[in-house]
Amino acid sequence: MLEIKNLQATIDGKEILKGIDLVIPDGEVHAIMGPNGSGKSTLSYVLAGRDGYQVTGGSAHYRGQDLLALNTEERARLGVFLAFQYPVEIPGVTGINFLKTAVNAVRRSRGESELDAMQFLKLARKKAKELGVGEEMLRRAVNTGFSGGEKKRYEALQMALLEPSLLILDETDSGLDIDALKVVSEGVVALRSPKRAMLVITHYQRILDYIIPDRVHVLAGGKIVQSGSKELAQELERTGYAQFTGQAA
Amino acid sequence: MSSALSSPAWLQSLRQTARDRLESDGLPGRRDEAWKYTDVGRLEVMAYPLAERPGSPDLTAAPASGERTQLILVNGFLHSAPAQLPAGVSLTRLQDAQEVPALLGRLLPEQGKSFATMNSALFEDGLVLQIEAHTDLEHPIELISLGQADGPPVAFHPRLLLVMGKGARATLVERHAGQGQYFSNSVAELLLAEDSCLSHYVLQDEAMTAVHLALTALRQDRGSRYQAVLVQTGGRLSRHEMLPFLEGEGASFSIEGAYVARDQQHIDNTTFVVHRAPGCQSQQVFKGVLAEASRGVFQGSVLVERTAQKTNAHQLSKALLLSDRAEMDAKPELEIYADDVKCGHGATIGDIDENALFYLRARGIDDKTARQLLINAFVAEVVESIADDSVRAAFLAALAQHLSHLEATA
Numbered sequence: 266m267l268e269i270k271n272l273q274a275t276i277d278g279k280e281i282l283k284g285i286d287l288v289i290p291d292g293e294v295h296a297i298m299g300p301n302g303s304g305k306s307t308l309s310y311v312l313a314g315r316d317g318y319q320v321t322g323g324s325a326h327y328r329g330q331d332l333l334a335l336n337t338e339e340r341a342r343l344g345v346f347l348a349f350q351y352p353v354e355i356p357g358v359t360g361i362n363f364l365k366t367a368v369n370a371v372r373r374s375r376g377e378s379e380l381d382a383m384q385f386l387k388l389a390r391k392k393a394k395e396l397g398v399g400e401e402m403l404r405r406a407v408n409t410g411f412s413g414g415e416k417k418r419y420e421a422l423q424m425a426l427l428e429p430s431l432l433i434l435d436e437t438d439s440g441l442d443i444d445a446l447k448v449v450s451e452g453v454v455a456l457r458s459p460k461r462a463m464l465v466i467t468h469y470q471r472i473l474d475y476i477i478p479d480r481v482h483v484l485a486g487g488k489i490v491q492s493g494s495k496e497l498a499q500e501l502e503r504t505g506y507a508q509f510t511g512q513a514a
Numbered sequence: 515m516s517s518a519l520s521s522p523a524w525l526q527s528l529r530q531t532a533r534d535r536l537e538s539d540g541l542p543g544r545r546d547e548a549w550k551y552t553d554v555g556r557l558e559v560m561a562y563p564l565a566e567r568p569g570s571p572d573l574t575a576a577p578a579s580g581e582r583t584q585l586i587l588v589n590g591f592l593h594s595a596p597a598q599l600p601a602g603v604s605l606t607r608l609q610d611a612q613e614v615p616a617l618l619g620r621l622l623p624e625q626g627k628s629f630a631t632m633n634s635a636l637f638e639d640g641l642v643l644q645i646e647a648h649t650d651l652e653h654p655i656e657l658i659s660l661g662q663a664d665g666p667p668v669a670f671h672p673r674l675l676l677v678m679g680k681g682a683r684a685t686l687v688e689r690h691a692g693q694g695q696y697f698s699n700s701v702a703e704l705l706l707a708e709d710s711c712l713s714h715y716v717l718q719d720e721a722m723t724a725v726h727l728a729l730t731a732l733r734q735d736r737g738s739r740y741q742a743v744l745v746q747t748g749g750r751l752s753r754h755e756m757l758p759f760l761e762g763e764g765a766s767f768s769i770e771g772a773y774v775a776r777d778q779q780h781i782d783n784t785t786f787v788v789h790r791a792p793g794c795q796s797q798q799v800f801k802g803v804l805a806e807a808s809r810g811v812f813q814g815s816v817l818v819e820r821t822a823q824k825t826n827a828h829q830l831s832k833a834l835l836l837s838d839r840a841e842m843d844a845k846p847e848l849e850i851y852a853d854d855v856k857c858g859h860g861a862t863i864g865d866i867d868e869n870a871l872f873y874l875r876a877r878g879i880d881d882k883t884a885r886q887l888l889i890n891a892f893v894a895e896v897v898e899s900i901a902d903d904s905v906r907a908a909f910l911a912a913l914a915q916h917l918s919h920l921e922a923t924a
Contacts, residue, residue, distance in 0.1 A: 337876055357890075357894060
């Protein structure tokens with residue numbers, strides 16, 4: 266269970282999150298929708314522990330642990346996975362090397378044995394095939410020269426390999442055509458389980474046609490201004506965010 | 515001393531000319547534009563005595579030859595060469611050549627201060643490698659220069675002339691290593707005839723107490739291709755200078771360099787490309803990692819003469835500074851006299867990419883390992899261009915060894 270209480274954060278002294286309250290029990294999928302600049306990406310980065318974001322108040326606990334007290338890699342090992350809106354190109358680091366290092370770091374922290382090169386390759390090939398990630402993409406440098414769709418599929422592959430228990434999807438639908446959106450969403454849906462919580466951050470409703478949320482929250486002006494069932498997403502699609510941006514200002 | 519007595523008249527005269535010039539012009543120093551960032555003039559190494567022929571050299575630094583044709587120089591003296599060379603390849607020592615080999619010394623600066631002049635005055639076993647026209651060598655030729663100064667410091671001046679016949683294809687691996695305090699001042703002259711193709715892989719992994727200067731001058735005829743990978747990791751002070759002359763239409767020159775420096779190390783990569791013929795290409799990419807109080811220098815000049823229309827020339831220097839005390843001097847220069855050319859240059863000096871670091875850490879990789887991955891990748895990418903598996907592995911291993919020191923001291 267993820268429990269966020271009155272979370273406040275600033276960037277360069279500018280207040281972005283103004284008291285977020287959110288509880289996601291294991292097994293549930295929650296969506297956060299909101300206009301640009303409402304603090305959606307900031308929330309995902311604060312939860313993942315990115316430098317440059319100052320938490321000025323409130324708390325965030327995951328499975329009883331104080332997330333904010335952990336560094337980025339410790340959170341990842343605890344099971345937090347941030348799927349990036351813009352996955353970073355890393356020239357020179359091959360996919361296989363990166364994925365194996367990450368998987369073994371997470372396995373070690375769970376007290377599991379590390380996979381050797383052959384075991385890992387076998388696993389990576391299997392998962393890659395399921396997500397339509399070509400084998401040559403595993404040999405290439407991480408995200409380097411990948412299309413938008415390839416990058417998002419690669420994020421889904423990392424999820425499948427790392428088996429996180431808390432998924433945060435930061436505008437995963439941006440820059441995706443319908444086919445790619447479908448493949449990536451199916452990858453995410455395949456990971457739905459009673460033990461796994463998900464937070465889907467999005468501007469548009471369309472990804473929620475594939476990843477059906479249990480709850481939908483509207484983030485505007487750094488606060489959650491409305492929560493509801495999945496129908497709220499469809500309603501927002503019709504009415505837009507203007508009512509909330511007015512309210513927040 | 516001994517070789518000078520028995521050397522042919524042409525060689526004695528060449529040496530005398532060089533000695534006279536050395537005496538009248540002297541060596542370059544900080545006041546010379548090309549040596550502004552790398553001041554060797556005041557180094558005490560210039561006073562190191564010439565090395566004697568070593569009695570029983572220690573060859574542990576020399577790798578197993580595998581399928582390569584391996585030539586080993588110790589302190590500038592030819593120590594070993596295979597009894598049988600591959601078909602189409604011949605090897606002569608300069609002092610055994612009755613006539614002056616074609617173009618010997620012609621590519622080197624003919625006036626002014628130059629370490630090449632010092633080399634001409636003082637080299638011991640100069641080597642001439644000839645590769646006959648249309649020879650296609652399957653395995654690399656490997657030239658290993660070992661410096662050995664177990665006692666007092668020594669100086670030596672390795673010398674190579676490589677002549678590639680028309681349409682010949684070969685790989686030359688050059689490795690510099692050693693132990694103790696020594697000064698190595700090497701000169702290589704490479705002649706690439708029409709349509710010949712040379713891959714040249716250089717690993718400068720000298721002792722950390724050594725000073726290393728090297729000049730590689732090359733002449734490229736029509737349609738010839740030269741592709742170099744240069745890795746510099748050793749030496750307390752080192753400079754590798756490339757001087758290619760693109761003389762024939764459609765010749766292509768490419769160099770990719772990687773270097774890793776720490777402590778007070780100083781590593782200089784200087785390239786001066788001369789485009790003389792139309793339709794030629796030149797490409798230079800240098801990537802370095804500078805830790806602690808080390809210093810890197812990149813000087814890349816491209817001269818495009820009026821005759822060299824349709825030239826395509828690019829140069830790029832990227833340096834990663836891991837410490838506030840590290841310093842990088844990058845000086846790219848273009849001098850263009852033709853009007854229909856594509857030329858570009860760039861230089862970046864920076865820190866580790868924070869976005870990439872966060873991305874790796876967000877996948878559970880600890881900060882230290884993530885930094886190592888990014889630093890290794892930055893320079894290892896250069897070595898990936900080496901086609902020969904065992905050579906690539908050896909160069910990567912040398913880089914990894916030096917990079918591991920950075921991590922230990924970080």
